[in-house]
Amino acid sequence: MPGEWRVREVRFGAEGVTLAGLLGVPGGEAVAGVVLDGGSGPSDRDNDGSFRPIRRYLLEAGVAVLSYDKRGVGRSSGRWCAATMDDLASDALAALGFLRAQPEVPDEAAGLFGHSEGGWVALRAAARGAPSWVVTNSCPGVTPAEQERYARTTAARASGSRHERDVDSVVxxxxxxxxxxxxxxxxxxATRIVAEAGHPALAAFWSDVDADGWEFLKRKQDHDPLPDALRLRCPHLAIFGGADELVPVAASVRLFGExxxxxxxxxxxxxxxQVFAGADHRVRRDGVLAPGYLPTLAKWIHAPG
Structure with a gap:
């Protein structure tokens, strides 16, 4: 009956890997379907829990939801740190194809949602494939190197550095x-450079990086999302938190606008x-999703553009 929904474990093939995740379908036929792509690092199907309220709300709004463990994470095979942006985009397109093959999901209303780095992945996938629409959530319009430079500057200022020259040194x-x-x-x-800096703003960035992670960072650091944005053939919703300390929001809005x-x-x-004032990188205020975030997302997915 309408309003009821169910979630099941699924597996599907991508290029050289098998991906595992969760497929949620609403009661009756879905009005749309969405693939959720997580952020940087070893993100799983729940993206450290941030996808759970999004999944529930969209299912209750009649939207089928597929999310998956990044390659090498959870029950998915492969190694994310050995992947390229094109590899991750191929995974997203495989997920979209699997979602569209479900009888409850209308093929013409299935799209991609990418959080943070997952937004770059979704844009690359959308430029190569044919989703009905794409949503980027806290996705920078700049390169990873530029985005992290902004984040290190913000972190240095927040750490209590009393002089601008301290911030300049970190940068x-x-x-x-x-x-x-x-x-x-x-x-x-690379580790010696971070140790020589001797500043918590850079040490925090490096704390989870190992040799494989460094190789991944090197491969992706100059990825430019704008050529993919230029090649889009579908509507794009770009969501930001106005108080995001990791992403240069104003610059990203300007670049996507150009x-x-x-x-x-x-x-x-x-x-x-859509910029939610006072919201952080996960578009939260006071630890919960910003007021209006979920209705805005569901309404746009129902009628994108």
């Missing part, structure tokens, strides 16, 4: 780290931007 060491990555430096050299205004962009592509 200078971060820039050295980026340049080391560009010339292929090894993990030991891409949307490009005269050569496909006429089917549109851009809607």
């Amino acid at each position: 200078a060491f971060y820039d050295r780290l980026v340049e080391a990555g560009r010339r292929g430096a090894g993990f030991a050299e 891409a949307a205004c490009d005269a050569d962009r496909d006429h089917r592509a549109s851009l809607t931007v």
